[in-house]
Amino acid sequence: MTKNARLILDIDADLHDAFLAAAEAENRPASDIVRDFMSDYVGSHEKPDxxxxxxxxxxxxxxxxxxxxxxxxxxxxxxxxxxxxxxxxxxxxx
Structure with missing residues (x-):
């Protein structure tokens, strides 16, 4: 990737807190988990080669x-x- 971009989301406060707690329990930054989710989602929607x-x-x-x-x-x-x-x-x- 040549540059970074920001994504701002409006989510339920309870979901936010639960997500951060789950990420901390795995000792992973929440941003890494969101990037993984996004990569998996994009990958699942790519056309077969x-x-x-x-x-x-x-x-x-x-x-x-x-x-x-x-x-x-x-x-x-x-x-x-x-x-x-x-x-x-x-x-x-x-």
Whole structure:
């Protein structure tokens, strides 16, 4: 990062106090924890990279090729197959 910026927040006083107490209990500055929260939030909203999309495209094309070759199952067949699996697991755990 080349420069710093400030963020001013209006929060409930009880939440503020509880947050500072929790940060102190971990011996961490509250600002470090907020930066971590912000980084995690931004990271969770980033678009997947080109390598991921290439992977997805390969998987989709493989599935389409399989369907064209007549290897696909109908929805009813899939439902029946997994109902049988669920029943087998339920019987095993009973």
């Amino acid at each position: 080109a390598e991921y999309w290439a992977f997805v495209e390969r998987k989709v094309e493989a599935a389409r090729k399989s369907l064209r070759a007549g290897k696909g199952l109908s929805n009813a067949e899939v439902e029946a197959k997994f109902a049988a699996r669920r029943a087998a697991i339920a019987n095993k755990n009973a």
